[in-house]
Amino acid sequence: MKRPAKSTRRSFWFDPRFAIGLGLVVAAVGGVYLIVSASDQSTAVFAARSALAVGDRVQAGDLVATQVRLDGTGDLYVTPDWLPDDGLVVTRTIAAGELVPVSAVGRTSGTETTSVVVELTSALAANIGPGTVVDLWAARKTDQNAYGPPTVLVGQASVVLLVEPTGLTVGTGIRSLELLVPKDNVAEVLESIANRDALAVVPVNEPLEQ
Incomplete structure (x- = not known):
């Protein structure tokens, strides 16, 4: 009668030095990755595909x-997060491959509207501020002390900035506003300013109460 054959499979052998070496390799690779990641301060900015x-x-x-390294100058260039949905308008020539500076582009709305500073001859409502939509009214000056009936010079203009009075206008109640108006109305507004017409702004909508 034959005896069962003995198994020839060898028992598993574990060397602690192998585990230590493997841990050192993993730590070294992880350290290099962290160093490279920390040193990579590149930012995604737009460059012109063509001139x-x-x-x-x-x-x-x-x-x-x-991807470029801007070293703190990222605000000077157009980034993917900054690009408006309706695109941009080029205001100076940009060469092919050149990074697109913020100073070389503008919003597309600038092709239809522009900013004009007007000097008001009436008190300004307290609820008017930057972003308010107003109608610009003008009473045409007929002679030195007389004015015609007021009419809407520009409808639904946007207030960009309240210009604080300075110099001789301080304390006179005169205030200037920077308004965003359609370019088709610019000539009429400038003519009214040159004629020294009486100008006033009226809010289009009543603001919601807080």
Whole structure:
């Protein structure tokens, strides 16, 4: 009668030095990764895919996102997060491959509207401030001390800035406003300013109570 054959499988052997070495390798790789990640301070900014001329309207497809190290100057260039949905308008020539500076582009709304500073001859309502939509009224000056009936000069203009009085106008109650008006109305507004017409603004909508 034959006896069962003995198993030839060897028992598992574990060397602590192997585990220590493996741990050191993993730690070294992790350390290198952290160092490289910490040193990589690059930011995604847009570069021109091709040469852009003044007046060109550009969308994301006209630009190429490029990873560059800006060293604290990221606010000077257009980034993917900053690009408006309706695109941008080029205000100075940008060469192909050049990073797109914020100073070289503008919003597309700038092709239809522009800012004009007007000097008011009436008190300003307390609820008027930057962002308020107003109607600009004008009473045409007919002679030195007389004015015609007031009419709406520009409807639904946006207030950009309240200009605080300075110099001789301090204490006179005169206040200037920077308004965003359609370019089609600019000539009429400038003519009214030159004529020294009486100008006033009236809010279009009543603000919600807090």
